[in-house]
Amino acid sequence: MFQKLTGSARSVLRAAMERSEQAGAPGIRTEDLLLPLFDRPDIAAGAALATLGLAERRASVEQALADAARRGGLSQTDAEALAGIGIDLAEVLGQAERAHGEGALAVGDATRDRWRPEYRAFSEGAKKVLERALREAVENGGKQIGDQHLLLALATPPGVVADVLAEHGATSTEIRRALARRPAA
Amino acid sequence: MTEATALAARAGDNDPRVGLRAVAALRRLLDQLESVQVRNARNQNWSWQEIADDLGVSRQAVHKKHGRH
Numbered sequence A: 001m002f003q004k005l006t007g008s009a010r011s012v013l014r015a016a017m018e019r020s021e022q023a024g025a026p027g028i029r030t031e032d033l034l035l036p037l038f039d040r041p042d043i044a045a046g047a048a049l050a051t052l053g054l055a056e057r058r059a060s061v062e063q064a065l066a067d068a069a070r071r072g073g074l075s076q077t078d079a080e081a082l083a084g085i086g087i088d089l090a091e092v093l094g095q096a097e098r099a100h101g102e103g104a105l106a107v108g109d110a111t112r113d114r115w116r117p118e119y120r121a122f123s124e125g126a127k128k129v130l131e132r133a134l135r136e137a138v139e140n141g142g143k144q145i146g147d148q149h150l151l152l153a154l155a156t157p158p159g160v161v162a163d164v165l166a167e168h169g170a171t172s173t174e175i176r177r178a179l180a181r182r183p184a185a
Numbered sequence B: 001m002t003e004a005t006a007l008a009a010r011a012g013d014n015d016p017r018v019g020l021r022a023v024a025a026l027r028r029l030l031d032q033l034e035s036v037q038v039r040n041a042r043n044q045n046w047s048w049q050e051i052a053d054d055l056g057v058s059r060q061a062v063h064k065k066h067g068r069h
Helices: A007-022 A030-039 A044-051 A055-070 A076-084 A089-100 A124-139 A147-155 A160-167 A172-181 B003-014 B016-043 B048-055 B059-066
Strands: none
Touching: A007 A030, A007 A044, A007 A147, A030 A044, A030 A055, A030 A124, A030 A147, A030 A160, A044 A055, A044 A147, A044 A172, A055 A076, A055 A160, A076 A089, A076 A160, A076 B016, A089 B016, A124 A147, A147 A160, A147 A172, B016 B048, B016 B059, B048 B059
């Protein structure tokens, strides 16, 4: 797998690993793959995030991920869909926290991800992102996964990270457009 | 306005995408609520059988799903 990564994608993975270790997570979670991209305006994925105005909204993205984790892995978009069928997620969360304590519905990561005990380097969700990134690379005629393929994979629904990106205006379509405007390095 | 609200506003309540998304979110919420309630019951020393009876499922099913927590 690692041989298929470009240098920049590898550096993103290294940063993701450091981030997950600092958080005390058993391995790389989906959001650990996204947040390092904000620190890298020098690579295609980071530049695309800056183009879409996400760079200055990093705090809002992190807050949305933290909120989703507290809601048991449900994004704001999920909350609005639930409101559409008459369920007030804030009310449900409030009742659960009143009865069972703050963070009653909380999960260890924003995406409510699972871990297979035999392979803990990546969460199930993070593994799916890598697989999707590989598909993106192959579909674009490439042999290597670049950081731009990682970003596209992160932005492809379903998933909390994809929802949070879309809520901030960075849908996979917009990201593709932003990437196309900048010639690949 | 996020994607789901935009969709709902455009298509009314008739868009399957909005409804299906709500059902998928509800399923995840249900799982989370079940975990909270089972944990609470176990903390109050309920047996797996008692929990299973109130959930309306088999003891094996509830133990398999929540037994490790």
